[in-house]
Amino acid sequence: MRRALELALRGTGRVSPNPRVGCVILKDGRIIGEGWHAAYGAPHAEIVALSSATEDVRGATMVVTLEPCVHQGKTPPCVPQILASGIARVVIGMLDPNPLVAGKGVEQLRQAGVQVRVGVLHAECFWLNRYFAKHIVTGMPYVVGKVAQSLDGCIALPNGESRWITGEESRRRVHALRAEIDAVLVGKNTVFRDNPHLTVRAVPGRQPWRVVLDTQLQLPMMSFVFTDEYRERTILCCSAAALRTRKAETLRESGLQLLEVPTDETGRLHVPTLLRLLAERFQIASVLVEGGAQVLSSFLQQNLLDELHLFIAPLVIGAGRHPFEQRAIETLEQAWRLHLWAVLRSGEDLHVIALKEAPSVSRAVRESMPSEVE
Numbered sequence: 404m405r406r407a408l409e410l411a412l413r414g415t416g417r418v419s420p421n422p423r424v425g426c427v428i429l430k431d432g433r434i435i436g437e438g439w440h441a442a443y444g445a446p447h448a449e450i451v452a453l454s455s456a457t458e459d460v461r462g463a464t465m466v467v468t469l470e471p472c473v474h475q476g477k478t479p480p481c482v483p484q485i486l487a488s489g490i491a492r493v494v495i496g497m498l499d500p501n502p503l504v505a506g507k508g509v510e511q512l513r514q515a516g517v518q519v520r521v522g523v524l525h526a527e528c529f530w531l532n533r534y535f536a537k538h539i540v541t542g543m544p545y546v547v548g549k550v551a552q553s554l555d556g557c558i559a560l561p562n563g564e565s566r567w568i569t570g571e572e573s574r575r576r577v578h579a580l581r582a583e584i585d586a587v588l589v590g591k592n593t594v595f596r597d598n599p600h601l602t603v604r605a606v607p608g609r610q611p612w613r614v615v616l617d618t619q620l621q622l623p624m625m626s627f628v629f630t631d632e633y634r635e636r637t638i639l640c641c642s643a644a645a646l647r648t649r650k651a652e653t654l655r656e657s658g659l660q661l662l663e664v665p666t667d668e669t670g671r672l673h674v675p676t677l678l679r680l681l682a683e684r685f686q687i688a689s690v691l692v693e694g695g696a697q698v699l700s701s702f703l704q705q706n707l708l709d710e711l712h713l714f715i716a717p718l719v720i721g722a723g724r725h726p727f728e729q730r731a732i733e734t735l736e737q738a739w740r741l742h743l744w745a746v747l748r749s750g751e752d753l754h755v756i757a758l759k760e761a762p763s764v765s766r767a768v769r770e771s772m773p774s775e776v777e
């Protein structure tokens with residue numbers, strides 16, 4: 404299963420909104436076939452592994468990170484092909500949360516006399532596909548918040564200056580997150596102040612969508628996200644009124660995607676609707692919210708964050724801006740209490756990962772995951 408997980412990772416950035424899946428075929432304790440889901444619409448890992456087999460697979464064991472499918476999607480269902488191949492035993496990491504599968508794959512395999520075991524390295528398999536799991540069940544993207552801050556919790560000076568609080572390794576990790584997630588999202592102020600590219604440069608990987616919230620279309624036309632070579636991967640979100648302006652037309656002509664989002668009673672874009680539109684129109688299953696404070700506060704206020712990545716530099720700023728400063732609560736019971744998932748060292752910084760939902764995983768299992776816990 405560890406080998407199958409390694410193979411699954413090769414689909415990173417290429418298969419969403421599908422899951423990352425890896426598969427190994429074993430005979431007499433030897434690997435005779437391997438496969439992974441390599442691209443959206445491409446054959447599933449099980450089928451690739453079966454066709455890569457160097458020996459007859461009859462009587463062999465298939466090890467696969469996710470329950471084999473029974474439904475017709477972009478490709479025919481896997482279970483009938485596994486049965487036809489004569490595989491005798493199937494070892495599965497996690498059940499498929501897709502309501503069209505959800506245990507039916509296991510059921511059909513067992514009914515046909517195949518021996519099935521479920522839940523091997525379940526935590527690792529689930530972690531790999533947590534974005535997919537939320538998106539397939541709810542139709543909403545999985546939302547990760549990213550904060551780069553000082554030891555005393557500041558993300559910027561009072562005047563907004565914020566560049567280079569955290570170090571090189573943290574920057575590399577943020578780029579790795581961007582390469583695995585479908586879309587990076589920022590507010591207008593972040594683009595206005597920092598003019599970021601929001602691309603993947605410090606690691607190899609594919610470029611994410613860049614989602615910019617600019618209700619009234621006030622950002623300068625020369626911003627990098629509107630003019631650089633990836634501008635066709637920019638989704639500019641604005642109100643219906645802004646969409647009817649000459650500026651909107653010009654931006655659209657230069658290759659950007661413009662998305663009309665309804666506004667709420669305060670005149671701001673309605674974020675839950677925005678997330679649903681991103682999932683429906685662009686098949687975006689995961690979003691990385693990179694700021695600034697207004698956007699992060701608004702996501703927190705509406706309970707829209709599933710996961711938080713905190714990069715903490717050994718630096719004390721004093722008076723400064725805080726990541727969630729626009730949320731105000733009356734009592735400590737109203738505070739957002741997260742579940743600590745991992746505390747990592749990132750160069751000279753700390754990298755803390757916390758989750759909204761308690762992970763259904765024992766501590767012992769987590770500590771056996773070298774890539775996540777140091």
Ligand SMILES: [Zn+2]
Nearest residue numbers: 447471472481
């Ligand atoms: Zn399949």
